[in-house]
Amino acid sequence: MTTDTNEVDGLGRGGIPWSRRATAKDVAALAQVSTQTVSRVANNADGVLPETRAKVLEAMFKVGYTPNAAARALRSGGTRTIGIIPHQLNTTGEAHVVEAVSAAAHRHNYAVSLAEVPDWTASGVNSAIGRLHQSVSGLVILGLENVEVEKLHIPQNLPMVASDNRALALPSVGFDQAGGARLAVTHLLALGHKTVHFVGGPEYSVQSQQREEGWRSTLVAAGRPVPPPEVGDWTPMSGYAAGRRLADNRQVTAIFVANDEMAAGVMRALHEVGRQIPEDVSVVGFDNVLAEYLWPPLTSIHQDFAKVGETLVQVLLSQIEGQENDGAPATPSVIPGWLEVRASSGPAPQSD
């Protein structure tokens, strides 16, 4: 359809067979320069006469030249690719982070590679690291959580960053879990509730521990009683079970739930026994991924996924392109969240 192709003889784009991709050599021949100069133009190096550059650019366009990434990587070492090792991609939060990492990478002109980890153990992650090692400039690991970090084989000279808020053997960028919990509890206490009950995730979960710690310390600091925490497993069903246990206790007027899914279950349980939200009981969730779809709309802690994704890339690129590879102190970047107030939280009931 374009003017400079000839489909009859099987040649197109300046005489190069359709079945073959154009190389620097093709461009060089057409522009009457060396492949050398083609390379300079392709990489925007200076020291090329504007006239020559124009000639080369035109030839590139004509033959549809894009540099062969493999050859470039092989020769120059750098691959301009960021590897991502996701944990649970089909989780809303993680999908947002991958999206943000991928967008930021693209803005910096980096490609993105994904390495699936069938079993989320140290050795599973190690195998993914091994697979990516060869073909990336740096690595982002998501959701390290309860992997035994000390068993990770962290290759020398491969920049890495984890989405985690703990100080690890590698740089990290994470959410302020405890801070988010603090916002939730403070919000509920300000509404006049005497104390706040807690529904946590599984006990091994670092995130759940941190959210619990934020909840507990805020209560303690305010001189309030600390009720025994309920334990769930992140699923709505486990939230429902915890909700049933709490619903019969008329002392319970405020519940902070460690994620939105379980909060959905807690609210269902409260509905079933006829306790009104928020008139009788206030509920606050965490993650803010489901909150607006629930009934009543759930007050929740929003995690700034986009910011985390961007910061991950930023930290990684400063290692790749910068100089701070050696013995960096690796203090984690902690990204704060915020409280989204919706209809599920309200003033404590008047009569106790």
Added chain:
Amino acid sequence: MTTDTNEVDGLGRGGIPWSRRATAKDVAALAQVSTQTVSRVANNADGVLPETRAKVLEAMFKVGYTPNAAARALRSGGTRTIGIIPHQLNTTGEAHVVEAVSAAAHRHNYAVSLAEVPDWTASGVNSAIGRLHQSVSGLVILGLENVEVEKLHIPQNLPMVASDNRALALPSVGFDQAGGARLAVTHLLALGHKTVHFVGGPEYSVQSQQREEGWRSTLVAAGRPVPPPEVGDWTPMSGYAAGRRLADNRQVTAIFVANDEMAAGVMRALHEVGRQIPEDVSVVGFDNVLAEYLWPPLTSIHQDFAKVGETLVQVLLSQIEGQENDGAPATPSVIPGWLEVRASSGPAPQSD
């Protein structure tokens, strides 16, 4: 920590400096064979004495050899990489598909590359194709939807597949949207409802059109009146607005909503005007991503994301490794969904 390293002299793994990755040459030297033979062992080619193979494998292990992907790709052409062009990764459905594609790719020993598209237009997608072209063996495009497919630059000899259920210029694998809608409407009619109202997505959306078509044709086939469809934009707010319009009409006893998010809004509107679900009105959603978190739990059409992901890879690999590149008829593979019955749908009310 391992026995065969020597951290004192800065050499490890069989005398190779830590800062350099082991190459086939290193392995060859250690095993006293040619790089040739190393290559044969690395690629599981036959025609190597078991004895020799063992010697090479041991040397590989010792120096921690993994073949350089760039060199391999440069020399042999194939990259053993599948490129994915996602549309909206932070959408539950698409994240599931990417997860499934990535898992299937891994099982077949392929790597996965992701190309971000900042603006979802034909030219945006074309630019992503251009970026990946050089470094993948095949391409999966997700959510083509309303992109002008005829404007896509589909490279010659690059196997591609789209997640779409229409017959396109490239092979496709998609959900059976109309079939899903049929399941939903049939379910509601079987419950005794006289007819079923419909809340659709934006008019330009191909998916919404197909779901509407499934709804309409099922009603027509059953000889039922076809009420005017409501139009939303996939958001809960638009569902809420549609729900308010429908809620006051006492003739409405069954609503089929084109996605779960809008269904959440519809249910909220029904709640607000005091119409009971499912006693007064039954609601059925689509996608089954939010359904179990809602109150009451939403009957919804489940899409088999995992199956679509697997099939996408399968179709792509049969192009890459097989022979059917030329003028394939490109009939789309259509993956059926199923109905998940929950509490939001029930028998039609007795009195009209």
Added chain:
DNA sequence: CTGAAAGCGCTTACAG
């Protein structure tokens, strides 16, 4: 400012 030569780490014919 431009070019001829070498080489990144593999694999693909071709010998033996």
Added chain:
DNA sequence: CTGAAAGCGCTTACAG
């Protein structure tokens, strides 16, 4: 069954 040579398409010194 194994190896010496050539070359994939670039970029990196080194000349001029």
